[in-house]
Amino acid sequence: MFHLIFAESALELVPDEIRGHPAVRNQAQRSGKRPTEDILDGTFHHSAMKRLDNWEQRGRPDIIHMSLLVSQGSILNREGHLRTYIHTINNELIEVDPKTRLPRNLERFKGLISKLLLEGELKGRTEEAGTELLKLTKLMTIEKILEKIAPDKVYALDDRQTIMTFKKVLRSDGLGPKDLEKMNIALIVGAFPHGEFKINLSKLASKVFSIYGDTLELWTVVSNILIDAERALGLSGSD
Amino acid sequence: MFHLIFAESALELVPDEIRGHPAVRNQAQRSGKRPTEDILDGTFHHSAMKRLDNWEQRGRPDIIHMSLLVSQGSILNREGHLRTYIHTINNELIEVDPKTRLPRNLERFKGLISKLLLEGELKGRTEEAGTELLKLTKLMTIEKILEKIAPDKVYALDDRQTIMTFKKVLRSDGLGPKDLEKMNIALIVGAFPHGEFKINLSKLASKVFSIYGDTLELWTVVSNILIDAERALGLSGSD
Numbered sequence: 215m216f217h218l219i220f221a222e223s224a225l226e227l228v229p230d231e232i233r234g235h236p237a238v239r240n241q242a243q244r245s246g247k248r249p250t251e252d253i254l255d256g257t258f259h260h261s262a263m264k265r266l267d268n269w270e271q272r273g274r275p276d277i278i279h280m281s282l283l284v285s286q287g288s289i290l291n292r293e294g295h296l297r298t299y300i301h302t303i304n305n306e307l308i309e310v311d312p313k314t315r316l317p318r319n320l321e322r323f324k325g326l327i328s329k330l331l332l333e334g335e336l337k338g339r340t341e342e343a344g345t346e347l348l349k350l351t352k353l354m355t356i357e358k359i360l361e362k363i364a365p366d367k368v369y370a371l372d373d374r375q376t377i378m379t380f381k382k383v384l385r386s387d388g389l390g391p392k393d394l395e396k397m398n399i400a401l402i403v404g405a406f407p408h409g410e411f412k413i414n415l416s417k418l419a420s421k422v423f424s425i426y427g428d429t430l431e432l433w434t435v436v437s438n439i440l441i442d443a444e445r446a447l448g449l450s451g452s453d
Numbered sequence: 454m455f456h457l458i459f460a461e462s463a464l465e466l467v468p469d470e471i472r473g474h475p476a477v478r479n480q481a482q483r484s485g486k487r488p489t490e491d492i493l494d495g496t497f498h499h500s501a502m503k504r505l506d507n508w509e510q511r512g513r514p515d516i517i518h519m520s521l522l523v524s525q526g527s528i529l530n531r532e533g534h535l536r537t538y539i540h541t542i543n544n545e546l547i548e549v550d551p552k553t554r555l556p557r558n559l560e561r562f563k564g565l566i567s568k569l570l571l572e573g574e575l576k577g578r579t580e581e582a583g584t585e586l587l588k589l590t591k592l593m594t595i596e597k598i599l600e601k602i603a604p605d606k607v608y609a610l611d612d613r614q615t616i617m618t619f620k621k622v623l624r625s626d627g628l629g630p631k632d633l634e635k636m637n638i639a640l641i642v643g644a645f646p647h648g649e650f651k652i653n654l655s656k657l658a659s660k661v662f663s664i665y666g667d668t669l670e671l672w673t674v675v676s677n678i679l680i681d682a683e684r685a686l687g688l689s690g691s692d
Contacts, residue, residue: 437676
């Protein structure tokens with residue numbers, strides 16, 4: 215099984231300290247919500263966000279939305295080999311059920327996440343009744359998430375590391391299709407727009423690598439990685 | 454060069470025949486536009502759309518939006534090996550400049566396309582002044598688009614065909630990295646939600662194939678194909 219961890223995701227409710235700001239109040243009014251029920255979003259809250267610590271790494275729900283659409287729609291997920299975790303900037307964990315079909319519309323996705331962060335769970339209409347489409351656990355650091363998954367191998371992606379395909383990373387650890395069928399492999403990617411990880415990747419992962427010599431959109435990174443995992447497992451047509 | 458053609462894309466202005474429908478009028482009012490300046494979108498116009506011919510293949514701007522974000526962000530495009538064309542259900546051609554950074558927000562994307570369809574061009578702020586970010590040409594069938602591109606090879610993707618990776622398709626035609634550097638390869642994918650192509654793919658393409666045994670999201674197909682093209686060209690880390 216592959217475990218994809220979106221780390222330090224720029225996904226949170228509007229923090230208390232800016233709920234009175236005009237940009238926040240106006241946007242809440244438009245969406246018919248209280249300010250602190252809204253998801254922080256730079257598209258609407260830019261002027262208010264500048265008051266926040268570390269604001270350039272926050273308020274980008276579109277990054278995680280697009281990347282989740284890519285991961286949930288992947289052949290790796292369709293074939294049952296992927297588990298997806300969102301770790302947020304506030305150390306929450308959101309587990310995404312492989313069968314969850316997320317709204318393609320960002321505003322609806324934000325509505326869903328807002329409900330989840332306020333209420334703690336979202337049960338839904340998948341085949342099995344009572345499945346939690348999205349499950350929230352608070353106070354979960356990356357370390358705790360890794361303890362929970364207990365993977366055999368942990369890899370991480372970051373900028374300015376040795377450039378390798380994920381396929382090559384797996385092969386350099388001697389991992390072939392049969393190993394991958396049995397093993398739990400975790401991969402950490404950052405889901406924030408700018409800057410550096412706060413966590414110490416090289417302490418958590420046995421290998422930190424890049425797939426390209428420049429910054430890519432997160433969804434480009436994710437599709438690249440997942441397709442390599444599919445190919446390594448022999449799922450999506452052998453070469 | 455790879456030429457990606459999104460065929461029969463479900464992208465159009467609200468057609469005259471439903472401009473008076475309450476669902477259309479309400480949505481136009483909300484966005485401060487005249488009904489016929491709005492992009493047809495099943496999310497908002499569902500009840501009105503049922504009056505249209507062929508309605509199940511129409512009104513899905515989100516499909517082309519997501520897929521363009523994937524193609525524009527791809528390593529193949531970043532490395533200058535991709536040209537992207539949108540053929541619409543109304544036989545318009547929209548050429549997307551490789552440097553165009555599209556809005557991540559669907560509503561803003563729809564605004565841009567509406568402006569383009571009404572005014573015919575969108576010049577913009579890329580490095581070279583005067584570059585057309587998106588260029589519209591009317592009365593362009595797929596046949597005419599292929600005449601304009603004049604590719605050496607045309608391939609197409611469709612459901613229920615032989616399952617092959619794009620890499621394998623290229624290899625089965627004896628095409629290696631050096632050939633691909635020099636050749637123009639066109640690939641046709643359908644950018645509509647349901648049903649069959651109206652064009653006759655097997656007349657236009659030398660090979661029609663599938664990459665998976667079931668329906669996939671278009672963006673999953675696109676990333677799969679583009680990553681194979683990158684790998685075939687030796688761009689994104691050799692195996």
